[in-house]
Structure formats: C-alpha cells, structure tokens
Amino acid sequence: MSLSFPVTPNPTPRTDAERATILENPGFGTNFTDHMAVATWTADQGWGDAGVVPYGPFSIDPASAVLHYAQEIFEGLKAYHHADGSVWLFRPDRNAARFARSAHRLALPELPAADFIGSIEALVAADRPWVPTREEQSLYLRPFMFASEVFLGVRPSAKVTYACIASPAGAYFSSGVKPVKIWITTSYSRSAPGGTGAAKCGGNYAASLIAQAEAAENGCDQVLFADAAEHTWLEELGGMNVYLVTADDQLLTPELSGTILEGVTRDSILVLAKEHGLTPVERKISIAEVLEGVQSGAVREVFACGTAAVMTPIAELKNAERAHRVGNGEAGEVTTALRSALLDIQYGRVEDSHGWLHRVS
Numbered sequence: 001m002s003l004s005f006p007v008t009p010n011p012t013p014r015t016d017a018e019r020a021t022i023l024e025n026p027g028f029g030t031n032f033t034d035h036m037a038v039a040t041w042t043a044d045q046g047w048g049d050a051g052v053v054p055y056g057p058f059s060i061d062p063a064s065a066v067l068h069y070a071q072e073i074f075e076g077l078k079a080y081h082h083a084d085g086s087v088w089l090f091r092p093d094r095n096a097a098r099f100a101r102s103a104h105r106l107a108l109p110e111l112p113a114a115d116f117i118g119s120i121e122a123l124v125a126a127d128r129p130w131v132p133t134r135e136e137q138s139l140y141l142r143p144f145m146f147a148s149e150v151f152l153g154v155r156p157s158a159k160v161t162y163a164c165i166a167s168p169a170g171a172y173f174s175s176g177v178k179p180v181k182i183w184i185t186t187s188y189s190r191s192a193p194g195g196t197g198a199a200k201c202g203g204n205y206a207a208s209l210i211a212q213a214e215a216a217e218n219g220c221d222q223v224l225f226a227d228a229a230e231h232t233w234l235e236e237l238g239g240m241n242v243y244l245v246t247a248d249d250q251l252l253t254p255e256l257s258g259t260i261l262e263g264v265t266r267d268s269i270l271v272l273a274k275e276h277g278l279t280p281v282e283r284k285i286s287i288a289e290v291l292e293g294v295q296s297g298a299v300r301e302v303f304a305c306g307t308a309a310v311m312t313p314i315a316e317l318k319n320a321e322r323a324h325r326v327g328n329g330e331a332g333e334v335t336t337a338l339r340s341a342l343l344d345i346q347y348g349r350v351e352d353s354h355g356w357l358h359r360v361s
C-alpha cells in the first residue's frame with residue numbers, strides 16, 4: 001500500500017510579502033518553502049511516519065550513522081508553472097527509478113516510485129504559492145534519504161530518514177546561460193569502476209569539491225573528470241553530463257559505463273537530437289579526441305546538461321598544457337536550439353509528444 005502524506009500546516013508560514021520578495025530574485029538553493037515531506041524507514045517496520053510538516057531542522061544524534069559513514073543519496077527535479085496555471089514535473093518516474101538504484105548501491109531501502117512521486121505531489125500542493133511563475137524559474141525539489149540510526153558499527157543503517165524539500169529557483173549558474181570555462185583535471189577522479197559514480201550520493205560530491213577548487217584556481221567555472229583507470233576517457237562534470245556536437249551533425253556523449261550518472265536531461269537530449277536532424281551516439285570518447293576535434297573544428301560545440309542548469313554551453317576546455325577555445329566561444333546553434341526545445345516542453349509551450357510531463361497541481 002502506498003504511503004499517504006497528511007499535511008501538518010506550518011503555523012508561521014512566510015507572509016505573502018516575504019514570499020513575493022524571495023520570488024523576485026530566488027537565486028539557487030538558498031531559500032526554502034514553508035513545508036517539507038518526510039517519511040522514515042526501519043528494518044522492522046518498513047516505511048511509515050509519512051507526512052508534510054513545517055520546514056525546519058532535524059534533530060540529529062551525534063552518533064547518527066550518516067555523519068560518520070555518509071550513507072546518503074539524493075535527487076533533483078523541478079516543478080514548472082505553465083501559462084494556464086497548472087504545475088508539472090518532468091519525467092519524475094526517471095528520478096524515482098534512479099533514487100531506487102542509488103538506494104540499492106548505498107545499501108539504503110528503496111522508496112517505491114509511487115511514494116517518491118506522492119511525497120512530491122503532497123509537498124507541491126502544500127506549497128503551491130511558492131511555484132515561481134516567471135520565465136525560466138521553477139520550484140526545485142530535492143528528495144533525499146540518509147542513515148539515521150544511532151550506531152557507530154559499520155553496516156547498513158536499520159533506520160533511515162527520507163525527506164523532500166523545495167526551493168524556488170532562478171538560474172543555476174549566476175552567469176545565466178553565459179558559456180563556461182571547464183578545467184580538465186588529471187589530479188582527481190570522480191568515480192571508478194565498481195564505485196558509486198552511477199549513484200546520486202553526497203559522497204561523490206564531497207570528493208569532487210577539491211577538484212572544483214582546482215578548476216577555480218585555474219580560472220575555470222567547473223571541472224571535467226576523465227575515467228579513473230586511464231585518465232583518458234571523457235566522463236562528466238561534477239554534477240552534469242557532457243555532450244559534443246560534431247561538424248557532421250553527430251551528437252556525441254560518453255556511453256553509460258557504470259561510472260557516469262545517468263542524467264534525465266542527458267536521456268531527453270538523446271531523444272530530442274533525432275528531431276533536430278542530429279545522430280545521437282553514445283560511445284567511449286577520449287579527451288584527446290575532444291581536444292583535437294575542438295582544435296580542428298570537427299567538434300563544433302560542447303555543452304553540459306543537468307536538471308539544475310538545464311544546458312550550459314562550454315566556451316573553453318583547459319588542461320595543464322593549454323586552453324582550447326570551443327567554436328567562437330559563444331553558445332552554439334545546436335546547444336541553443338536543443339535547450340529551447342527542452343524548455344518549451346518543460347514549460348508547456350509546445351505539445352508534450354513524448355508524454356514526459358506529469359501534472360501535480
């Protein structure tokens with residue numbers, strides 16, 4: 001039986017004026033709505049204690065397992081306001097399935113897809129006035145799950161906390177769709193064969209922060225990781241998948257090898273590519289091929305993609321030797337067209353011919 005998420009209203013919600021001020025300039029991930037969805041799991045009882053409750057701090061025992069062994073996973077998706085006043089999620093079944101795969105890898109309990117989506121529906125309904133209505137704004141949803149058993153032994157936690165919080169979002173990178181500079185690190189790896197690279201877990205991000213700092217020291221905005229075994233093959237950014245557009249209209253992206261996160265945006269772009277006269281190709285791509293291609297013009301455009309920032313053009317790829325400018329350093333034609341096509345579907349400006357949208361309000 002699915003969980004139900006009864007609402008305990010926040011007794012002190014933000015006023016209409018406070019909310020309006022936040023929605024004026026929401027930024028990314030700094031403001032949160034008045035409620036959150038929660039549920040707990042125990043080895044004995046399974047899932048229970050579900051509800052939508054006032055947003056607020058958890059009380060965490062210092063011996064909670066997550067604080068020591070990082071048994072934690074998360075998701076990220078958005079609710080989009082359409083012109084007719086309805087609110088929609090984009091392919092939430094994909095996030096639900098990935099959350100279950102991540103849970104499996106981190107030895108956490110799987111939350112059934114119906115409960116994952118149910119928690120989001122209940123939260124969006126409770127915080128409906130927080131869904132931004134302006135162009136390219138959205139309500140970012142962050143479901144997550146962590147080991148909350150009070151126990152220092154090393155084994156899967158017998159108690160787990162699930163929650164979903166919501167944050168009104170403007171552009172993810174403060175520079176908007178401005179093309180970014182990417183640092184190709186050879187000092188650090190994000191993911192290794194048999195590791196957790198295909199799971200959306202906090203630990204992957206913790207391990208990527210030092211590489212991100214290296215990127216910043218080298219004047220770049222984001223870091224690109226190669227494979228851990230050979231430092232030869234293109235993988236992805238710390239939190240976004242990566243694509244190349246070739247001169248002969250192929251749309252290339254690294255194949256899913258178990259070390260790359262299977263992005264919902266990545267998958268959607270593979271589908272949209274065909275409708276834009278491009279040939280989508282998933283295969284192993286060497287960093288050398290990328291840099292030579294950018295140099296010769298065989299690679300016309302490079303972009304990164306993910307729910308938070310949608311699609312970000314890459315203007316420059318830099319490694320220890322030198323910087324390589326991509327195209328003329330501006331957002332490319334294909335990148336711009338695919339980005340619009342995706343946003344048009346998400347914001348209901350064109351027909352949802354793929355059945356990707358899921359109405360929540």
Ligand SMILES: *Cc1c(COP(=O)(O)O)cnc(C)c1O
Pocket residue numbers: 076200236237238239240241261262263264265266305306307308
């Ligand atoms: C979340 C994430 C992505 C993008 O996935 P989407 O489903 O498109 O948002 C890509 N790479 C990593 C490492 C991620 O954590």
